[in-house]
Amino acid sequence: MTATRSTRQRDVITRVLDGAEGPLAVGEVLIRAQTDLPGLGVATVYRTLKLLTEQGHIHPVTLDGETRYERAGRGHHxxxxxxxxxxxxxxxxxxxxxxxxxxxxxxxxxxxxxxxxxxxxxxxxxxxxxx
The missing domain is CATH 3.30.1490 (Dna Ligase; domain 1)
Incomplete structure (x- = not known):
């Protein structure tokens, strides 16, 4: 059951990042993902962002000293x-x-x-x- 839950969390966080108008901070990902998963915690968001980054699905962007995340493969922008x-x-x-x-x-x-x-x-x- 844990594996299914983790997959659901990854799917929701991926959808949040795919639908964003720009890179999102961890707190923004959390708030948007909690719309579909009200019990989602910040530690899970951090773990999922780390995993998605390692897998090459997303990449970090540092703006004004804050790390934000966006979907990889968007080309030059x-x-x-x-x-x-x-x-x-x-x-x-x-x-x-x-x-x-x-x-x-x-x-x-x-x-x-x-x-x-x-x-x-x-x-x-x-x-x-x-x-």
Whole structure:
């Protein structure tokens, strides 16, 4: 029975990450997964995220010193962090034209890059400033 329960927990956590608009923090995964599994605990979420990372299904993203998780295989993308609500969104266009192999001034050879843009998401931007 434990194996079935673990599989259900993995399935729910995987669905949560697949449906997310961007990488999620552990607490966000927990809250969203508890909709389907009210008794789910944070230790189980940590164990499951570790397992899914080891299996290559998800990967960690560090933003502002906080580890978040997103589904692997999304290809080249960047993130937008809302300073209003704290949500993080995946951006599917690249704001930086630095392909791998580019020689950056000073002799730095680019292998990859990560960009996080900060500002207000459409919801927060539409809200009155005093709200």
């Amino acid at each position: 960047h993130h937008f962090s809302c300073t209003g609500c704290g949500r993080v969104f995946t951006l599917h266009t690249c704001p930086v034209a630095l392909p791998s192999g580019t020689v950056y001034p000073g002799g730095f050879i680019v292998e990859a890059h990560e960009v996080t843009l900060y500002g207000r998401c459409p919801e927060c931007a539409a809200a009155p400033a005093d709200a």
